[in-house]
């Protein structure tokens with residue numbers, strides 16, 4: 001079970017008298033977490049087949065990018081986390097031997113143009129460790145970009161007060177922000193510290209009871225725009241164990257983003273993304289990319305293989321029937 005962990009700063013943003021406070025919902029334990037559906041798995045987006053190293057820390061799924069899980073530590077724990085399996089295993093940072101192997105792997109794969117640091121939250125590492133780690137990859141001539149995925153500016157924006165030397169070595173920060181109330185004055189100051197050095201994008205997770213309305217998503221995009229962050233991805237929640245209560249129906253998710261189109265300028269419209277279970281890759285979800293075959297089943301084209309994958313949405317048991325969640329249609333036809 002994922003331990004409850006949050007910072008004093010984030011605690012102060014929550015209205016604890018409101019039983020439906022959206023910020024509290026993201027970090028507070030809920031009974032529904034005890035209910036794991038058969039389709040939910042510790043590897044919801046199929047990282048394992050693309051992973052390298054003893055702790056599977058280097059993930060090379062797309063030819064031009066590699067993702068390195070540098071730690072399992074985070075400033076706070078998000079109840080919907082799709083890597084909660086790793087976080088639950090306790091605090092652990094990438095070991096020296098595995099880092100050396102990861103550097104060698106990237107150096108030996110000239111098609112890799114970008115390294116993405118993720119985790120856990122990479123900003124859990126000290127500045128010294130981050131500078132050392134990034135510096136080793138920076139020496140690889142074919143690597144064009146270092147990207148950092150983080151939620152620290154939301155949970156503990158003061159972490160960015162001392163980040164200037166690291167930020168100079170980073171090309172892109174992708175900050176996970178899910179609600180307009182997370183975009184505080186303190187968050188704005190954190191972004192102001194990073195902005196001179198790197199591109200700033202956000203990624204959000206579409207979460208039932210948190211931001212699953214046109215008003216909430218529109219407010220989020222405008223709040224981010226005010227502090228110089230470009231809305232980038234809106235993730236449909238992955239099939240992590242005990243997270244069904246966070247998943248809205250897929251059709252509703254697409255309708256929400258469709259309605260946002262009429263409310264937001266194009267440059268503030270995040271792309272609705274679904275990571276197809278089984279390691280079939282991410283797709284931008286819209287009615288053109290997603291062919292509905294019955295109330296709860298959709299055909300999606302894998303960006304990696306080009307094959308059609310059957311995706312059956314997995315909602316709470318009392319809301320929708322649950323069956324196979326992602327099936328390669330070509331495999332079915334061969335059987």
Ligand code: SF4
Pocket residue numbers: 073074075076077078080081082083084087119120121151
């Ligand atoms: S910060 Fe990221 S890795 Fe950490 S618990 Fe939240 S979603 Fe998971």
